[in-house]
Amino acid sequence: MxxxxxxxxxxxxxxxxLQAALAIARATSGHLSCLHVTPISLYIASDGITGAYMMPNFSKTLDEMEKKMRARIEAHLKTEDVSWDYxxxxxDAAQEIVARSSLADLIVLGRYHHRETRYTPxxxxxxxxxxxxxxxxxQPQDLMTFDIFGPAVVGWNGSFEAANALRAALPLLQMASAVHIVTVEEPKxxxxxxxxxxxxxxxxGVTSELHARPVSGKPVEEAIRETAGVVGAGYIVMGGYGHSRAREFLFGGVTRTLLKECxxxxVMGH
Structure with missing residues (x-):
């Protein structure tokens, strides 16, 4: 990658x-593109008469905060032996990330503890x-590394999304010390x-071990997490949102649960 x-x-x-992205960039001699998006709509107010505006003092404060963060990250990157740009x-964060990801091999996003809103992880x-x-x-917020050379788990359900994730993650899986493919047995x-x-x-050139877990009332996501724990996996490869996001929000789902709790x-594909 x-x-x-x-x-x-x-x-x-x-x-x-940042640490996860750097670990992969070092291992692959890759280039790291840092994209900082300010969702300006969050900071725009409206008086209902003259339209939208931003208070000058707040705009200045926001600009100063962003400059400090950029300086901090660039200072860190200058100490690393990796190619990068900022x-x-x-x-809109999602739109800007998607627009710039067309020629990216991997998008690195974070997952941190927060009440869900329109702009949370x-x-x-x-x-x-x-x-x-x-x-x-x-990447979880509490894990300051990415174990690129350790074991990996693939959550497999035979879906289009799972196949996309597997193909996309191939460069990582080729560097893993072991690959474990986990399925939950189903009648169909x-x-x-x-x-x-x-x-x-x-x-x-990737050797893998198959793990077929019986359907025993245990959720699929729990079976995947358990296997990952047993084999000491550094990451899980899986397809995301095989069902609609609305359905997963209402009734739960493997993607949603693992995003919140893993x-x-x-490493996800859709």
Missing amino acids: KSLLLHVQDDPGMEAR EHVEG ITLIGDVLQSARAPLLV PLLLPSLAASTYLSRH PIPL
């Missing part, structure tokens, strides 16, 4: 996803995941069984 796109924002997960734009991740062609790395056969995923990986990074 030679081209990494990192979402820059002053939030609790910034340092964790861009700051104003607009799980919403941004969902918006980007459903529109971008590049895979996403979703999968369109693409786990053996097909294993065969695909083998053609690219302690290790997720």
Whole structure:
């Protein structure tokens, strides 16, 4: 993965996803593009008469905060032996990330503890995941590294989304010390069984181990997390939002649950 796109924002997960992006850039001799998006609509007020405006003092404060963050990140990057660039734009974060991800191999986003709103991590991740062609790395805020050379788990359900995630994550899986493909047995056969995923990986020089978990009332996401814990996985590869996001919001789902609760990074495709 030679081209990494990192979402820059002053939030609790910034340092964790920066460290994850740097770990991958070092291992792949890749280039790190830092994209800082100011969602200016958050800071625009309206008096109902003259239209929208931003208070001058607040605008100045916001500008100073952004300059300090940029200086801090650039100072860090200058100490690293990786190629990088930094861009700051104003607009909708998801739209700007998607627009600049067309030639990215991986988009690095963060997941941190926060009540859900229009501009919090799980919403941004969902918006980007459903529109971008590049895979996403979703990094937990408490994990200051990405174990690129350790074991990896693939959550497999035979879906189009899972296949996309597997193909997109191939450069990472080729560097993993072991790859474990996890499926939960279902009465109806999968369109693409786990053996097909294993065969695909083998053609690219990746040996994998199959884990078929029985349906025992335990949620799929729990089976994936448990296997990841047992094998000491550094990350999980999975398809995202196989069902509609509205359905997952109302009834729960593997994607939504893992985005909220998984302690290790997720590499996701849609």
